[in-house]
Amino acid sequence: MxxxxxxxxxxxxxxxxxxxxxxxxxxxxxxxxxxxxxxxxxxxxxxxxxxxxxxxxxxxxxxxxxxxxxxxxxxxxxxxxxxxxxxxxxxxxxxxxxxxxxxxxxxxxxxxxxxxxxxxxxxxxxxxxxxxxxxxxxxxxxxxxxxxxxxxxxxxxxxxxIPSVKEVCVNVDEGSRMRQWQFVHSATELTNANVAFEKKICKDFFKVEFEDGVMLMPPLTIEDRTECFFRNLIAYEQYFPNTTQPNFVTDYVTLMDSLINASGDVEILSECEIIDNWLGDNEVVANMFNQLTLSITGPGEHFLYTKVFGRVNSHYKKPWNRAWAALRRDYFNSPWAYFSFFAAL
Structure with missing residues (x-):
């Protein structure tokens, strides 16, 4: 046509x-x-x-x-x-x-x-x-x-x-070069380990931080052309030489694929206003990120979120964080529960 x-x-x-x-x-x-x-x-x-x-x-x-x-x-x-x-x-x-x-x-x-x-x-x-x-x-x-x-x-x-090399502070350490870092758990599992998600408006879309049990992420709008847009940028990054600069789009999609395993994970990120889902169906968004990383070369030596992954996994492994999250989920899941607790106290 x-x-x-x-x-x-x-x-x-x-x-x-x-x-x-x-x-x-x-x-x-x-x-x-x-x-x-x-x-x-x-x-x-x-x-x-x-x-x-x-x-x-x-x-x-x-x-x-x-x-x-x-x-x-x-x-x-x-x-x-x-x-x-x-x-x-x-x-x-x-x-x-x-x-x-x-x-x-x-x-x-x-x-x-x-x-x-x-x-x-x-x-x-x-x-x-x-x-x-x-x-x-x-x-x-x-x-x-x-x-x-x-x-x-x-x-x-x-x-x-992508941010310019002068502006970006690459979150890479020697451990990433030995592939000693591990993927983070899904948003649902992290929520059960007392991890909170918050939207952060910043100039750098790829800037993700983890501070005091809170993962700060820029908002992401997902519509009909988003998957195509990501796929073509990832395909282009596959031809990049192995330099000190990370593959920003590939690394970001890898991060989202780790956080999202099912529709429940999309729902958590949507409630925190990190994901603005124009597709309407959370399952479609989950499948999109799960499919985007298939048949591509994984994160290289200079993975953008090495330190973030390390901090999140360190937080997740502490038993107290999961115990506190379970306490809040099972016994303090409504304002009335707090009133009852203080009344009893």
């Missing part, structure tokens, strides 16, 4: 700019060999077909984010903007791992349309277009990266979400 929209956008672009298609084919053709090297597998398309694909997709993306940003009068009669489900689908498709085209191609086409030295405008528009996909707090730091370092749109979305 989208092929027709791509051709329509290309025709509108050429008409608006009063140019012919050869200008764009020639400009992108200069990048053909560089673009082919960006793909993991050899591309069997001939040179004309490969260039045509890059021009068609590149012009469509740039025109789409331009219209989305400006909301010009032509959008009123544009089928893409008239139906919300199409826009939601396009926002998801733009970050699909298999849909990426080299960012250098987008830059070249953008320069032809908007003029040179306006790379910040392209980055800002792409981030604005994909903003609704982020399931939680995000850092608007995309413009801080050198444009030459951006590989594609998915890389831009990933880099805009």
């Amino acid at each position: 989208m092929e027709g929209h791509k051709l329509r956008y290309l025709q509108l672009l050429l008409k608006r700019k009063k140019e012919n298609i050869e200008t764009y084919i020639s400009a992108v053709g200069e990048l053909e060999q560089e673009a082919r090297k960006c793909y993991a597998e050899p591309n069997s398309l001939s040179a004309p077909m490969f260039i045509e694909m890059l021009v068609l997709d590149g012009c469509f993306i740039i025109e789409l984010i331009r219209k989305f940003d400006r909301r010009d009068p032509t959008c009123k009669n544009d089928p893409i903007f008239k139906m919300g489900w199409i826009m939601n689908s396009l926002q998801r498709d733009v970050v699909l791992f298999e849909n990426q085209i080299p960012f250098v191609v987008l830059l070249r086409i953008f320069e032809l349309i908007e003029g040179p030295n306006r790379h910040d405008r392209l980055i800002r528009r792409l981030i604005l277009f994909c903003r609704n996909l982020y399931p939680g707090g995000k850092i608007e730091n995309g413009t801080e990266r050198k444009v030459e370092e951006i590989k594609h749109v998915l890389d831009l979305v990933h880099g805009n979400w």
